[in-house]
Amino acid sequence: MKTVYTLVSSPTHAYAGHPESPQRFARLEACLSRRTDIERLEAAPARLDEISRVHTPRMITGLEAACRQGPGIIDHAPTYVTRTSFDDALLASGGTLACSRLVWEGAAPNGFALVRPPGHHAEPGRAMGFCLFNNAAVAAKDALARGLERALIVDFDAHHGNGTQAAFRDDERVAYLSTHQEGIYPGSGRIEDVPHAKGRIVNVPLPAFSGDAAFRRIAEAVITPLAARFRPQMIFVSAGFDSHWNDPLTSLGLTSAGFFVLAQRLVGLAQEHCGGKIVFVLEGGYDPQNVADGATAVFAALTGSESAPGGGDASPHPEPDITPRLDEVRRWQGL
Numbered sequence: 001m002k003t004v005y006t007l008v009s010s011p012t013h014a015y016a017g018h019p020e021s022p023q024r025f026a027r028l029e030a031c032l033s034r035r036t037d038i039e040r041l042e043a044a045p046a047r048l049d050e051i052s053r054v055h056t057p058r059m060i061t062g063l064e065a066a067c068r069q070g071p072g073i074i075d076h077a078p079t080y081v082t083r084t085s086f087d088d089a090l091l092a093s094g095g096t097l098a099c100s101r102l103v104w105e106g107a108a109p110n111g112f113a114l115v116r117p118p119g120h121h122a123e124p125g126r127a128m129g130f131c132l133f134n135n136a137a138v139a140a141k142d143a144l145a146r147g148l149e150r151a152l153i154v155d156f157d158a159h160h161g162n163g164t165q166a167a168f169r170d171d172e173r174v175a176y177l178s179t180h181q182e183g184i185y186p187g188s189g190r191i192e193d194v195p196h197a198k199g200r201i202v203n204v205p206l207p208a209f210s211g212d213a214a215f216r217r218i219a220e221a222v223i224t225p226l227a228a229r230f231r232p233q234m235i236f237v238s239a240g241f242d243s244h245w246n247d248p249l250t251s252l253g254l255t256s257a258g259f260f261v262l263a264q265r266l267v268g269l270a271q272e273h274c275g276g277k278i279v280f281v282l283e284g285g286y287d288p289q290n291v292a293d294g295a296t297a298v299f300a301a302l303t304g305s306e307s308a309p310g311g312g313d314a315s316p317h318p319e320p321d322i323t324p325r326l327d328e329v330r331r332w333q334g335l
């Protein structure tokens with residue numbers, strides 16, 4: 001098989017004026033249909049027992065009730081639900097499972113779940129932050145139930161993945177590494193967030209405008225040594241293209257070329273440690289062109305392209321020096 005992907009665009013999970021909208025996928029379809037080196041999988045809804053490996057029964061029934069009574073707002077993020085959102089969220093998790101199962105079983109080399117609603121803010125006990133079910137966590141738990149012993153989840157969304165951190169804070173089979181802009185939603189993700197999981201849950205909060213240069217250094221100084229020490233058998237990536245400098249909600253500094261270099265490094269680590277097994281899962285990213293360009297960059301890395309596609313989106317902001325931050329992270333994590 002080729003590199004696999006799923007596309008779950010959830011057209012009726014929509015709320016007037018909200019940035020997490022079906023419009024995010026507006027430029028995606030065209031760039032996917034041009035490629036002959038990737039293979040689309042049909043998504044089936046995740047089953048409730050698959051969702052309940054991450055989420056509590058109370059959370060699942062509460063979310064279903066809120067959706068059936070929708071449309072409505074369920075938190076201050078604001079996170080919205082509509083009458084179809086429960087089924088949309090099951091399909092987003094199911095689309096992620098479709099990719100991760102084939103990759104874990106070795107039938108496909110690697111994959112990318114392009115799904116919404118996103119997942120990484122969704123905690124075991126509550127949906128939040130535009131996220132309903134935690135798609136990446138559901139997929140990692142599923143692979144763990146099928147014999148995977150150690151997974152690494154890398155989350156380069158501009159926001160901290162509090163939901164993923166919560167899902168695995170006491171699960172020693174999973175290492176979680178998040179890069180995010182410091183001081184923005186949801187407020188978690190400090191270096192010392194989870195002292196008892198030091199060395200396994202790794203938070204790298206970054207100053208505004210940290211971009212391609214910062215992420216090269218993080219890959220080299222934090223992600224690579226963490227992977228060498230943890231020796232994952234599969235890598236999951238929470239890919240949020242809101243870390244692009246042009247995102248309307250956040251202020252990090254990555255470009256399409258930066259996404260390519262980062263994805264290429266993660267694919268390289270998967271080849272080194274995991275027989276190539278890596279699955280990217282879409283999280284945020286609120287500019288449709290950034291989502292399309294970011295996905296193109298990730299597919300280029302997954303299919304072994306040697307050079308970055310596109311370009312022409314250089315950041316206008318000078319990058320801060322993240323050396324002191326990297327030193328702090330490495331010292332706390334013993335890397």
Ligand SMILES: [Zn+2]
Pocket residue numbers: 157158159240242283284285
């Ligand atoms: Zn985000």
